[in-house]
Amino acid sequence: xxxxxxxxxxxxxxxxxxxxxxxxxxxxxxxxxxxxxxxxxxxxxxxxxxxxxxxxxxxxxxxxxxxxxxxxxxxxxxxxxxxxxxxxxxxxxxxxxxxxxxxxxxxxxxxxxxxxxxxxxxxxxxxxxxxxxxxxxxxxxxxxxxxxxxxxxxxxxxxxxxxxxxxxxxxxxxxxxxxxxxxxxxxxxxxxxxxxxxxxxxxxxxxxxxxxxxxxxxxxxxxxxxxxxxxxxxxxxxxxxxxxxxxxxxxxxxxxxxxxxxxxxxxxxxxxxxxxxxxxxxxxxxxxxxxxxxxxxxxxxxxxxxxxxxxxxxxxxxxxxxxxxxxxx
Numbered sequence: 001x002x003x004x005x006x007x008x009x010x011x012x013x014x015x016x017x018x019x020x021x022x023x024x025x026x027x028x029x030x031x032x033x034x035x036x037x038x039x040x041x042x043x044x045x046x047x048x049x050x051x052x053x054x055x056x057x058x059x060x061x062x063x064x065x066x067x068x069x070x071x072x073x074x075x076x077x078x079x080x081x082x083x084x085x086x087x088x089x090x091x092x093x094x095x096x097x098x099x100x101x102x103x104x105x106x107x108x109x110x111x112x113x114x115x116x117x118x119x120x121x122x123x124x125x126x127x128x129x130x131x132x133x134x135x136x137x138x139x140x141x142x143x144x145x146x147x148x149x150x151x152x153x154x155x156x157x158x159x160x161x162x163x164x165x166x167x168x169x170x171x172x173x174x175x176x177x178x179x180x181x182x183x184x185x186x187x188x189x190x191x192x193x194x195x196x197x198x199x200x201x202x203x204x205x206x207x208x209x210x211x212x213x214x215x216x217x218x219x220x221x222x223x224x225x226x227x228x229x230x231x232x233x234x235x236x237x238x239x240x241x242x243x244x245x246x247x248x249x250x251x252x253x254x255x256x257x258x259x260x261x262x263x264x265x266x267x268x269x270x271x272x273x274x275x276x277x278x279x280x281x282x283x284x285x286x287x288x289x290x291x292x293x294x295x296x297x298x299x300x301x302x303x304x305x306x307x308x309x310x311x312x313x314x315x316x317x318x319x320x321x322x323x324x325x326x327x328x329x
Contacts, residue, residue, distance in 0.1 A: 002088045003035055003086055003088065003089060004034045004089065004091065005032070005036075005090070005091040005092070005093060005106065005110065006035065006037075006038050006092050006180075007026050007037045007038065007093045007095055007106075008082070008092055008093070008094050009039045010042060010074045010077035010096070010097065011039050011048055012043070012045075012074075012077075012097070013044055013046050013097055013098065016046050016050075019046070019051040020051050020052055021100055022095060022098065022099060023051075023055055023063070024100075025095075025103070027055065027059060029103055029104075029105065030107060031106075031107035032107050036062055036063070036064055036086075037062060037063045038064050038066060038084070039063065039064070039065045039097075040065075040068060040080050041065055041067050042071050042072060042073070042074075042076075043069075043070055043071045048065055066081065073192070073193055074188075074197070074198075075188035075189060075190045075198075076190050079190065082187060089181065090179060090180065090181045091109070091113055091177055091180060091181075092177070093106060094174060095174050095220075096173055098222070099221065100220065101174070101220050102217070102219045105175075106177070108120075108122070108154065108215050109122075109177035111154070112148065112213040113178075116211060117212065118205075118208075118209040118211040118212070119176075119179075120177040120178065121170065121172065121177075121212075121215075122214060122215040122216075123135075123175075123217060124174070124175050124219065124220040124221065125218055125221040126172070126222050127222045133170070133172060134170060139170060140170055142216055144158055144159070145157055145158045145214070148213065153216050153217045154214075155214055157212035160210075161206040161212050162203055162257070162263075163262060163263055165199060165202055165206060166263050166267060169199070172222070175220045176202070183208055186204050186205060188200070188201045192245050192249065194238065194242045195242065195245045195246060196246070199249055200253075200256070203253070203257070237291075239281050240281055240282070240296045243274055243278050243281060244299065244300050244303070247274045247275070247303065248303060250267050250270055250271055251304075253267060254267065275306060275307050276310060278300055282297060
């Protein structure tokens with residue numbers, strides 16, 4: 001059987017049952033049959049075989065597992081799948097192993113891409129949310145984007161998607177489907193550990209084509225597996241690592257692309273905010289007796305020397321807060 005579409009799933013989970021829900025949502029797609037599921041096992045503690053052996057037996061041609069020799073993170077895992085696509089594969093759909101699709105996602109995507117578009121994404125529900133990502137962000141006016149004839153949910157993106165990603169990103173990794181055969185060289189950057197590589201991939205695609213369509217239906221729901229980005233919040237042991245990646249990929253945008261004034265201003269604003277977040281996180285750890293990895297701090301300051309200057313007002317603010325807290329007891 002020839003597979004026109006590949007569903008790429010990078011896999012590393014410590015929790016049982018996560019992958020099964022994900023794979024089931026892919027297998028149960030309606031109106032589409034010529035697709036295969038490529039699972040890249042990134043040395044997962046819970047193996048894919050232990051999760052879906054029966055599904056592999058039932059659909060032996062449809063599920064392919066690629067084994068990594070050591071954990072290489074999601075960017076490399078996705079690239080490995082892209083490097084091993086079958087010759088006939090035209091489209092690639094991405095699905096993270098803790099997320100689930102609605103059963104019409106691929107049918108909608110291929111309907112749109114078969115009309116000549118290259119780039120498809122959808123509204124979705126982020127982790128622990130019942131309000132859609134589009135609605136929560138308030139970064140898009142749906143009516144500004146024309147409907148595709150014969151539908152009331154597919155719209156042609158009318159604008160510059162590259163700028164949109166910078167000023168108010170709408171794309172969810174597990175909602176992206178694209179014409180991989182047309183862009184065989186585009187790959188994920190591999191030097192990020194928590195976040196960044198997916199944004200740069202989306203931007204590279206946005207620079208390569210303006211044939212973009214999106215669905216206003218929520219076709220994916222994010223799940224709670226090993227969701228590193230969502231889990232790495234204030235005070236988390238990897239919080240500085242996350243801020244570092246957030247800062248570094250935005251700085252790389254300046255190096256990789258020619259930017260207009262709107263894009264530069266937005267990036268500088270975000271970088272300033274991340275600098276403050278780094279200072280607050282370090283001071284929070286120091287004032288609460290939490291461990292701080294010295295090399296992480298050194299790496300951050302090497303990347304962004306201005307962070308040192310931000311410690312002056314940050315420290316003053318922390319001292320004031322501590323005094324107020326003491327005297328309010």
